[in-house]
Amino acid sequence: MYGPVLICCEGKTEKEYLDILKHRIFRIPSYVKVQIEGEKGQHKALVDRVVELRADFAEEEGFVEDQIECWAVCDDDGMRSSYSDLKKYAESRGVNLAFSRPQFESFLMQHFEQSKETDPSSLYRQLSYKKNALGFEGEYDKADLSWLEKTLIDRPKLVKIAIVNSDQRVLQSASPFLTVQNLVRRLMQLSRD
Structure with missing residues (x-):
């Protein structure tokens, strides 16, 4: 059995997607905690916040901090340092990095095709096209991934x-x-555990 996992996301879209996986696709155990922390462009601050929350979580739940696996989920928007610097910073604090360039929608597109698109407006157009092709109406809206949730439930592969x-x-x-x-x-x- 694995120890607890703490996942902190920079934004709502990432959290919504991970919650879909946790609750509807993989049925991940309750010891995996996903929450929103940080704001756009605050990459090192997000890593620092994960470290703070790990300490709080360990104290509240009676774990040793080293037992808690931590992840910071962020993307490239407004990044003030290089990816390699951010990765080193996270690793030095015992935090794993889950990163998307230029934004999380780049990863969402990978569900449908191997996309190398980096223009945000093009990514939104492509996701809107995929959404409509799957029988859902409207433009892609980062605040509503219900169409993706229904699609993944039907096609978890x-x-x-x-x-x-x-x-x-x-x-x-x-x-x-x-x-x-x-x-x-x-x-x-973790879902297989």
Whole structure:
């Protein structure tokens, strides 16, 4: 059995997606806690907040801090340091990084195709097209992933496809494009526990 997992997200879209996986797709145990912490562009502050919350969580639940696996989920928007600096910063504090470039929608597209799109408006258009092609109406709205939830419930293999597409996309990129698939892979592993 694994120890507790604390996942802190920079935004609502990431949390909603991870909650879909936790509650509806993988049925992940309750010792995995997902919450929103931080604001856009506050990458190192998010990592620091995860460390603070780990201490609080350990004290409240009677764990040793080292027993709690921590993740910071963020994307490239307004990033003040390089990805490698952020990764080193997170690792030095015992926090795993789940990163999307340029934004989380880049990972969402990987559920449907191996996309290398980095323009936010193009990503939204592509997600709107996918949403409508699946029989749902309206434009993509980052505040409402109910269409994706219903799609993943009907076709859970799309999560594995997103991981494969993300891994392939990373191999083709000169700089880190996505690492959020590592967290999704980890959640999949926890669901088998």
